[in-house]
Amino acid sequence: MVNPILKVEDLYYAYGNGKSALDGVSVDIYEGEKIAVIGSNGSGKSTFFLNMNGVFTPDQGEIIYQGTVVNKKSLKELRKNIGIVFQDADNQIIASTVRAEVGFGPMNLKLPKEEVLERVEEALAYMNISDFKDRPPHYLSGGEKKRVTIAGIIAMKSKIIVFDEPMAALDPLNASMLEEVLEKLGSEGKTLLISTHDVDFAYRWAERVLVFCQGKIIADGTPLEIFQNTQLLKQANLKQPIMLEVYELLVEKHLIEDTKTYPKSTQELKNIFNK
Secondary structure, three states: OOOOOOOEEEEEEEEOOOEEEEEEEEEEEOOOOOEEEEEEOOOOOOHHHHOOOOOOOOEEEEEEEEEEEEOOHHHHHHHEEEEEEEEOEEEEEOOOOOOOHHHHHHHHHOOOOHHHHHHHHHHHOOOHHHHHOOOHHHHHHHHHHHHHHHHHHHHHHOEEEEEEEOOOOOHHHHHHHHHHHHHHHHHOOOOOEOOOOOOHHHHHHHHHHEEEEEOEEEEEEOHHHHOOOOHHHHHOOOOOOOHHHHHHHHHHOOOOOOOOOOOHHHHHHHHHHHH
16 A cells, blocks of 8 residues: 555644644645645634644644654754745745745755756746846746745755645736646646635646645545535535536536536536537
8 A cells, every 4th residue: 555645643733822723633645646725714724734844833743754753853854845835925035036046945955056056947947937037036026926936846846845825816827827837746746735715726626625624624535526515515615616516507407418527627518518
């Protein structure tokens, strides 16, 4: 049996005001998975991510990365291999140029200068931002800043990449660009976890969905299993993806046959009619 790349066992975390944010979270994450993490605001998604990559220390429970229990000694290894892209890029950007920003993580790994430069150039090219590597990142657009923060994680060569609400505040063009990058990273075998309020994106992109509610994971399954469960969606204050809703309505009205070929895009819906 394949071992998980990351194992979270019975995680509890409360903020300084005593408010419980994680209430016994346990989950196994396997290499190469594309996981959407959904739930309403305050359900524990961001806190889970920050515990997962060692920014926060859990009050109780264990995080096991590649068979090793994470402690003060192994924390550096965890942070090296689990990169997080925050919702607000301005909270992540600290350097005076794009090149320096992308190189900040690799420099902290104390890699040889030549390797740092090589990683930076590769990451800039990967995110198509080589043209403004000498510009101050704070003067870039929101979409460009997001690409810079992702390039910084790519330069770290993290095995697991966590995105906290990556689509927030992006215009349709930049959201589409980001989705292409996610597809590319997924095709290269990266393990990806993305928290999102966009159920349509979660439905078409993810292979697995974790549903958070009041600091607990209340469901873990395929997008179809999650989004066909109306009782679960109501409990977690979520709605059904539009494509699934339209398909089920067309079947109900006998306008199409229920072939169980659930469309995830408008093109897939058109294909059903063209058969």
